[in-house]
Amino acid sequence: MMWPSGKRDDVAVRTRRKDGTVSPENGTGPVTLGLFDWVDSDSVRGAGQLYRERLDLLADAEAHGFDIYQVAEHHGTPLGLVPSPSVFLAAAAMRTARIRLCPLVYVLPLYHPARLAEEIAMLDQLSGGRLEIGFGKGGNPYELLCYGIEPGEAQRRYDEAFGSVIQALESGRMPAPGTAAADMPLRTLQAPHPPIWYPTSNPQSVPLLGKRGINTILGFSFRSPAIEETRLCRDEYFAGVAAAPPQAAAGGAGAPSLRFGIMRNVYVGESDGEARDRAVAAMGVFHSQFTAVWRRHGDSRFSGQQDFARAVDEGRVIAGSAATVRAQLTAMLQASGCNHFAGAFAFGSLSLADARSSLERFAAGVAPALRELTPG
Numbered sequence: 001m002m003w004p005s006g007k008r009d010d011v012a013v014r015t016r017r018k019d020g021t022v023s024p025e026n027g028t029g030p031v032t033l034g035l036f037d038w039v040d041s042d043s044v045r046g047a048g049q050l051y052r053e054r055l056d057l058l059a060d061a062e063a064h065g066f067d068i069y070q071v072a073e074h075h076g077t078p079l080g081l082v083p084s085p086s087v088f089l090a091a092a093a094m095r096t097a098r099i100r101l102c103p104l105v106y107v108l109p110l111y112h113p114a115r116l117a118e119e120i121a122m123l124d125q126l127s128g129g130r131l132e133i134g135f136g137k138g139g140n141p142y143e144l145l146c147y148g149i150e151p152g153e154a155q156r157r158y159d160e161a162f163g164s165v166i167q168a169l170e171s172g173r174m175p176a177p178g179t180a181a182a183d184m185p186l187r188t189l190q191a192p193h194p195p196i197w198y199p200t201s202n203p204q205s206v207p208l209l210g211k212r213g214i215n216t217i218l219g220f221s222f223r224s225p226a227i228e229e230t231r232l233c234r235d236e237y238f239a240g241v242a243a244a245p246p247q248a249a250a251g252g253a254g255a256p257s258l259r260f261g262i263m264r265n266v267y268v269g270e271s272d273g274e275a276r277d278r279a280v281a282a283m284g285v286f287h288s289q290f291t292a293v294w295r296r297h298g299d300s301r302f303s304g305q306q307d308f309a310r311a312v313d314e315g316r317v318i319a320g321s322a323a324t325v326r327a328q329l330t331a332m333l334q335a336s337g338c339n340h341f342a343g344a345f346a347f348g349s350l351s352l353a354d355a356r357s358s359l360e361r362f363a364a365g366v367a368p369a370l371r372e373l374t375p376g
Helices: 047-063 085-095 113-126 141-145 151-171 203-211 227-243 272-290 292-296 308-314 322-336 352-365 367-371
Strands: 014-016 022-024 032-037 068-071 100-103 133-136 260-268 317-320 340-344
Touching (some): 032 367, 085 100, 113 151, 133 151, 141 292, 308 317, 322 352, 322 367
Parallel strands (some): 100 133
16 A cells, blocks of 8 residues: 555554564565666766756656665766765755655765764755665775775774764764764654665675664675575575564665665666667676776776676576566566665666666566565
């Protein structure tokens, strides 16, 4: 059941504990759908044009019933032209009315906790309580170096910032030493704070995320693990959820139950052959931008030759007709038990017209089948 706010009735997807408290189901709720975006450069269109195009695509996603828009933060790289997710999501909040909005992620080592807590509160107010917050320590050490932060310091700075931001949002007190601490006149609409996401490529981090009530996406794009490994991690995650103390539901994408998701680049075409050719060409441009900073620093760990036709065959890139994509994603979500799918529909050399037509085909011919699944 959908309420006017866009949130689902949580009665159907929660269970009652022996002590009488109510807790989220272990991932058995309906699948939620996200539009994921790097806002990556194609070396042809300017940043202003890409921003306008992505906001148009976001409006399409909302019209087609997507649950959440998730945008990456990157620095000094053509992989991502949104170094300030807050700025871009403020514009997104003005273009939309229902879809939820999420930085995925705020790179916490780069932020002052008091400043970020205020930005989060401001965005939640601007969006009418539609914000969700993703946190991370930064996946590329060379991007941190742009700000004078040594990679070895990232985890400590992340831990300090995370604790301070959450404390500020929950208490309404700005984190500052001594007498400099002050009340926050600006608070989030969602209490005590918006739902939290932490994407990861480290299987060892997964059980703790479940215990802490943090939504996650495992792996990203062509670097994602096999579905069998994803399933093992998913089960460990929800075992962590079940072992956690009773708490209010902190589900992402507007759902009352926690989200364990996968993310893929997606192109839905008129035919399998056309879609495959278009996706492989676009991924070649995307990969060049993905590896730009690594290559600049002489680091070859991700810059080797990629076989994106094989990636399509293996399901690490999704491309095909609506019927083919529907069958593939249905099987992937059933096998993995994931209850969230994030698709990147604009990437590499794809034009806005390409992305919009792909998204429309997905919404009409794929999304209804995914929403009928109850993984777990």
